[in-house]
Amino acid sequence: MNLDSSKKIAGYAHPEALVSTDWVAENLGKHGITLVESNEDILLYETGHIEGAVKLDWHTELNHPLKRDYLEPEQFAELMSRKGISREDTVVIYGDRSNWWATYAFWVFKLFGHEDVRIMDGGRALWINQGRELTKEIPEGTTEYPVVPRQDSEIRAFRDEVLNHLGKPLIDVRSKAEYTGERLHMADFPNEGATIGGHIPTAHSIPWSTATAEDETFLPVTELERIYLQETGFDKNQDFIAYCRIGERSSHTWFVLKYLLGLSSVRNYDGSWTEWGNLVGVPIAKGEHPGEAA
């Protein structure tokens, strides 16, 4: 599938992972492209969505039904088949709140090695603000998506790996108040049950939305370099891990680091604070400073 050759997108390290709303409008209905809408508000899709887009519900469809984990390979294949997505499809994901849940879905697609997945820059809000059409029509049709193994190791970090990572690039993407330990949860969200507030020692605080502009698009590449590399002093070739509360906000930062900045090793710690803040015996830092690796 052709890439978005607009100047802004061509400037990113992996321009094949991002498309503009213009590109989507031009390629609407083209064979081989499936649009996927993934929102924080799970009813938004039903109020209207881009023509041909299928809904992916992050809460009920991407998680394992019994344990805190993602789908098994068979379940993912079944989900994709039910949504009418083929393994060869160009999957373009967009959503509300600056593509927060769209990047989460993107990350899950990548756990299963789906090759051509892209985010629509600016997400649902930009599409609507540009006065583009929505429909309530729900696409039908199924496919036969193959069962492929889930590959966690490259892009997913587990707690013991994080414990061994202290002192290396670690980014806490939650709000400042969550980072310092003043709050146990996001300002407008109720507590999801972490026992202790604070952050993983040595983690830098860069709230996820720092990477987005007011129109919900990603900042240009030079701005992102300044925020994540120059201001932190991190080296592009180091291993990076990002975390938040359950791994959704940090998948946004993961996407920025890996696909827009092109860092070679970036993992999302989806256990995040709801795991770390409850683990027995792990070190925790409070306050504004990253703290020391014990």
Next chain:
Amino acid sequence: MSSAEVIDNFTLLPEAERLNMLLEYSEALPTVPEQHDGFDFERVEECQSPVYLAVEVEDGKVSLFFDAPREAPTTRGFASVLHSALDQSTVDEVINFDDSFPDKLGIAHLISPLRMRGIRGMIGRIKRLTRELSE
């Protein structure tokens, strides 16, 4: 509409259609009448999306007013469900309203736990404001 009728509206439906019912509720949330502009709205902090609530008590009857953006249909839906179940109830009915009402709608597993706390937050605030206004 009584809260039992609201519960029936959801639970008599097959599971796959219950979220659509919530969407219908969200579309039916009454707009705040103009004379209530500048009314003392309180933000429901427990909700992920902005929703504002005002309560009025007159002759022992409780009136509820909600303001929530169209871009937040789930939050609007919950506000509208509570409006249907509680608006024009008596003070006693509101104060004694069943706290487990949200669980009885049969949608808890379709909605994230955060959302369910959001609707409980609304109920808590409605009760507190009603109590304050009727003292």
